[in-house]
Amino acid sequence: MEARGRGRLPGSKNYSREFREMVASEANHPERSISEVAKEHGLNANMVSKWRRDQASRAQPGPLAPLPEQSFLPVQIAPLSTQRSAVIVERGALRVRFEGPTDLDALRVVLASLRDMP
Missing domain, CATH: 1.10.10 (Arc Repressor Mutant, subunit A)
Structure with missing residues (x-):
């Protein structure tokens, strides 16, 4: 054999x-x-x-391959925008203005109230 x-x-x-x-x-x-x-x-x-x-x-290195020595890289974070934003909602003679960061919950309440107005 x-x-x-x-x-x-x-x-x-x-x-x-x-x-x-x-x-x-x-x-x-x-x-x-x-x-x-x-x-x-x-x-x-x-x-x-x-x-x-x-x-x-x-x-490709396998899962048991030694990891390279860890090092940290410098990171720069962009400054927050200083540009202001505004949301203006008008209905008839009524005008509502939101400036700065918009609170979405407050905006929803205002819009719902305006929608329900006669």
Whole structure:
């Protein structure tokens, strides 16, 4: 009985890491499709796609990768606007003016009162 690698089918090929990296890099080129690269090398497109994912996962630090030393960056907060705002509501001869920061609850009460006026 012939010994074979775990999970490998008889006759399956073992590709070197360098070859897989080269093919994955070719498939990452924006002007080439995965199926085109796979066909060029006589491979299955699903395999090339997996090699691309493997390459991308190796390029990103994993969850156990050491975190960079934390540092603080200076932050500047813009000063509050000194520009004043005004809301003027008129109904007939009645005029209500709100200046500065508007209290929305008070504005709702005033508008409801004006709406209910005869």
